[in-house]
Amino acid sequence: MASVCILDEFEVHKNEKFLRIAEELKPELHTADILPERIIKTAENEKSELEVYEEESPDKLKEKHLNAGESVILDFGNHHVGYVTLDLGSFGSHQDAPAYIYLKFAERLDELGAETDSYNGWISKGWIQEEYLHIDVLPTKLKLPRRYAFRYLEIRVLAVSLKFSLVVNEVKAESVSAVSEKEVSMLRTEDELLKKIDAVSIRTLKNCMQLVFEDGPKRDRRMWLGDLRLQARANYKTFHNTDMVKRCLYLFGGLTFNEGKLAACLFLEPEIEPDDTYLFDYALLYGSVVLDYYRATGDKDTLNDLYPIAIRQIEIGLTYLNEEGIVPDHSGEFWCFVDWGEGLNTQAASLAILIYSMRYGIRLAEYMKDEKTIQWLTEKMEVLKQSAVEHFWDEEQKLFVSGAERQVSWATQVWMVLARVFDKEKNRKLILHTIEVNPRIRMVTPYMYHHYIDALIRSDEKERALYEMRRYWGEMIHDGADTFWELYNPYNKYESPYGSVAVNSFCHAWSCTPTYFLRKFYLV
């Protein structure tokens, strides 16, 4: 279980001008009517996974008279985000009792079989997309108030009476997104797997692009800074909705707290509000989102507005350094995210991320022609690179270690490569050596895999990067992904940071970046 770090004091500073700019950029959502493509029946296979063993046309739906204990499963053909209306009726004598039904929405097939009653993890059970409803009067058109993220819907009758059965005349969904897939050109390749990986990435991104870049439309349905950074990158190469990135950058910048910190995430409703959670790495990475945005748009006004906030995050980050010039070990807390890997020590990666963000800060300062900042950041960055080597490099193992127990993890090596603590050739050797050693503390999120792929590409290992993308995201497709998942550990497919995969998100923004890599570095 993760320990959640709640700040004792939390004073929000609103920048009304920034919030106004963000409000003016609020998108209109595109909608589309979606109908089920088939009715399915499922059964467990020898690996205890659900499989479709029978299917019928959705036209057969209204012919079914459902009694207590009976159910239908509708397959909408792909992952959607939207609102659902059920057109329900009855068959038999007059409805002499409420119809009591259970609905379960699932992003992927296996979720339909997940045991939800016993879920007792550390994040809310409320995220599980299931409803228990009493329907007093039939026929009725029931528009469900929640927005769902789903491909499958199971409708189960818990109770009717001996005198009537439930009839589901029609189930309709209205999908919503700030963008439409029609806006994106096809990937120029004949390679079927790459085409599929690209399409699934785009679908993932699209379904997370709502009034802001959400992290996941099932959960947490809010905007996390670290997720935003990767979504924005994929978005430049696909939908190119730069207004959405600008809006999100201004929202974060317009809602800082205490000494000018950026929140790790923003809640959107009832009003936009920052979470009282600070993530060291996410706050520092804001500068890279600003730089990417400026490079994609040349929008100098936005750069002028947001530059001070990005630099402020670095200044705050530097206040955490101890007398040895390293970031103290906060690994037991939810303070520097890095990855969800069980037992991961994040101390060395925190320093690497600080160095990485300083390099982005220098690039921003160059665009701003801010000589003073260029100078102090460059000097300080060199000092930190040295302390990274002094404290965390293990010459014998030829790997970086982290924490008092000198843990060797994939994440630490990847972030040290991205921080460019060594020159390119030594970085290349480091990443290849990491692959060879295959440290036991592995990467488990597509977020961390993104950084691994980035590190390979920056080390001139493009072919290896492509191979790894095929292996990781390709394997997820092989395991049935219509949209990419929040967490995927090929070594443990049922891994969850929350206590059960029932609350994992299966359309998660930070996993959408293969389309960015493919379109930026390979098939341009």
Ligand code: RAM
């Ligand atoms: C989870 C969400 C989100 C991520 C944070 C750190 O709660 O999956 O996407 O950014 O963790």
